[in-house]
Amino acid sequence: MIEFFYMGKHTVFVYVAYIFSIVVLLLGFIIPYYTLKKEIRLKNDKDNKKK
């Protein structure tokens, strides 16, 4: 199993680059998704308080 993932002396560099990219891409997707959810929740709370 380890041999399958092993990339010689550059293993760390390759995986760090991929993991970093995946984390940033995930953040780029999650941030607008949850910001929209939060904005909708805030607006609903405000409307409910008015009522």
Add this chain to the structure above:
Amino acid sequence: MNISKIANLKFFYTKTQRISIYLSFSTFVLFCIGIYWGLFIAPEDYLQGNSYRIMYVHVPAAWLSLQTYMIMAVTAFIALVWKIKIMEIISIQCAPIGAFFTIIALVTGMIWGKPTWGTYWVWDARLTSELILLFLYIGVIVLYSSFVDKRQAIKITSLLSIIGLINIPIIHYSVEWWNTLHQGPTVTKFDKPSAHITMLLPLLYMFIVFNLYFLAVMIQRIRLGIYIREKNSKWMEDLSND
């Protein structure tokens, strides 16, 4: 479908929710396939060994960082001249996406640079101009948030986006105009690309996947932009009550 319908904020907001979910899911699946292809199926490079595999995230991210900027500048120009609301939203929402792509391109480039050049960073033309691109994106985001009057903000950020467009050909041709540590064009020499087809195919595949990701996130961000702008409008109130 009529283009003016897509430009209609209500139409876009209501019709794109489901598209966004399907697109995000397919992008995720295709991205996983691309990662596996790049990491385990593509052959090892005779000179760089396995470190070249970083190319499959570095190059598409770098291309998308330029492509996103061009979209931002073109939509900023349209927003400035014709004052089309959705173009204003697209233009401003391009900035964070472009910044994310630029960060990926810069950091993965640095990680790739260490085993290849022996250093993480050099102030050569390609790296410096790409860093300036990141500052331009951050500049647009900060400038837009600093204005209370968003109509005024969009005018100023549109101007900055259009002026910053000059950096795009500089980034692209920097490896030809100056002597740089960064390698010259490999893939864009379509008549005789330097990379073998078995290495080139996963790269082109990842470029398509990154474009799908851009589209998925762009739809999310446009919906967010529309909501923030129209949350007190009659149609949005009606939509919330349904």
